[in-house]
Amino acid sequence: MSLYIVALSFFMRDMTGRNKFGILLLLFLSMILVGCTGESLNEWQRLNAVEFDEAIQEIQGAYLLDTRTQSEWENDGHIVNATLIPHDEIDLRISELPEDKDTTILLYCRSGNRSQTAAQTLLDLGYTDVRDLESGIIGWKNAGYPVEYGP
DSSP states (O other), X not given: OHHHHHHHXXXXXXXXHHHXXXXXXXXXXXXXXXXXXXXXXXXXXXXXXXXHHHHHHHSTTOEEEEOSOHHHHHHHOBOTTOEEXXXXXXXXXXXXXXXXXXXXXXXXXXXXXHHHHHHHHHHHTTOSEEEEETTHHHHHHHTTOOOBOOO
């Protein structure tokens, strides 16, 4: 950014005060507009059960991640083809996550709270497409979607 400012000041040294002000105002406004319209790199998408199911069905190669505990996984059921990594172990089990940081990761927990912590961890690890089941598996089951039981 500082190199950009140096180049801009060099370019503007021969301009009159009025032209300099106009250029600086235009530059400032364009920076604000870009900042307001761009999607933040530090956010994930929260999906309802219908949207989450559509993502599972439509996004080839998506990584389905259950962020609950082992006992919840076994006793309360889990979504078919999900991988279990508890939310507080994600940064310790990086080797089990996709190597490609652009892989879509669809994650869920019991009610939608712990998966938010997990989503932020995934973003911090560099993943760029993280989508969270807002209602958790409780909302998934209440919407009539299937789960499987056992290890």
